[in-house]
Amino acid sequence: MPASFGVHGPGETTISWDTGGDGAIVDVYLTVDGKDEKLFGKHSKNSIKVDWIGAGPVYEFTMYPTGEHTKALGSVKVTRKRK
Numbered sequence: 914m915p916a917s918f919g920v921h922g923p924g925e926t927t928i929s930w931d932t933g934g935d936g937a938i939v940d941v942y943l944t945v946d947g948k949d950e951k952l953f954g955k956h957s958k959n960s961i962k963v964d965w966i967g968a969g970p971v972y973e974f975t976m977y978p979t980g981e982h983t984k985a986l987g988s989v990k991v992t993r994k995r996k
Contacts, residue, residue, distance in 0.1 A: 924993045925964040928974050932957045938979045939986065946970050955979065968995045 932939055936957045942950040953974060954961055966972060975988040 923964060924966040924968070925962065926966060926991055927960055927962050928953070928989070928991075929960040930954075930958065930976055939976045940979050940982070941974055941976050942982075944973050944975070947973075950975070963991075966991060966993045968993045 928941070930939065930941060938955065938957050940952060941954040941959075943953040944950045963972075970992075972991040973988055974991070976986045977984065978986065
């Protein structure tokens with residue numbers, strides 16, 4: 914069996930957010946396995962297809978008010994199970 918335990922190629926999902934009627938702009942950051950956060954998106958409402966989810970790592974997408982990278986408004990963790 915290959916090292917990927919039966920999982921071939923990357924998985925995909927869509928990351929979406931909407932700040933509602935006030936249209937507040939937010940920053941969405943991504944961290945993989947708790948390492949350094951990188952800016953993933955910036956807007957009040959967006960939907961981005963992610964087609965590079967590997968089996969094993971934990972991908973965490975966290976939304977912050979723009980310019981206030983200290984108080985998270987929400988987050989979601991994405992994982993891909995190894996077969």
